[in-house]
Amino acid sequence: MQTRYSFFNSSLNNSSSHEVRIIPHSTFHIPHSFIIFATMNMMKDIKVIAFDADDTLWDCQSHFEEVEKEYASLLEPWGTPEEVSAALFSTESGNMPLLGYGCKAFTISLVENAISFSHGEIKAGFIDRIVQLGKSLLELKATPLPGVKETIQQLAESKRYKLVVFTKGELLDQQNKLNRSGLAGYFDNVVIVSDKTTEEYTKLCHMNGIKINELLMVGNSFRSDIEPVLKLGGYAVHIPFKVEWKHEAMESYSHEHLATIKNISELLDTQLNQFRR
């Protein structure tokens, strides 16, 4: 699979996919709160905190589900929403090796599935509506989830860690979402890959000059954000989101390098005490 890396600063609009630009940490200094101080001691060996983006920093999946609901209503003459959903999942899964993840891949699957599901009967006007539905996802608000901005800001201002966004999906779409979120300036770099494999996590560590046990990965998907990191010997914080894409679904399990929290702000809390050595 193709791998794309993009390191950026707050002026993402001008970045190219292979350009490497590292920004200095924020020069804005705030006194360390007790909470931050406690957290830093707990994670004393961690040098890089990597954050998943979709459904960790902002809501994404529920927007996909809204689109899918409207899509199912367009295909109502040919089947139930459950049948549409099952057929779409199968089309998406079949396309994944070549198209990967993201809105563009999803839109192609929506169109392809609409044609096959309707036995070629669907009219061009409906196809146009489906394309518009898919494209609407490229403009979803990317409003930071509760606690995200404050937590990332405090971690950035503590200057104790390098903060990285590590996400899969489409380069331009993910960069745009990060810009719209208003969070871009807090991160030292962004790495966008076509899939979050153990190889990609190993590369992430090499690129940042750290050992795997100096990485803490934070994300909502146990399959993509947690398991590969635990397998390699890194640390992970799982923040399950209210909705999960079927493709990411897997049983979670406990692990001595894993903490599960409900809100990202708990990253600054004593729950991470388990990582103390």
Ligand SMILES: [Mg+2]
């Ligand atoms: Mg995610």
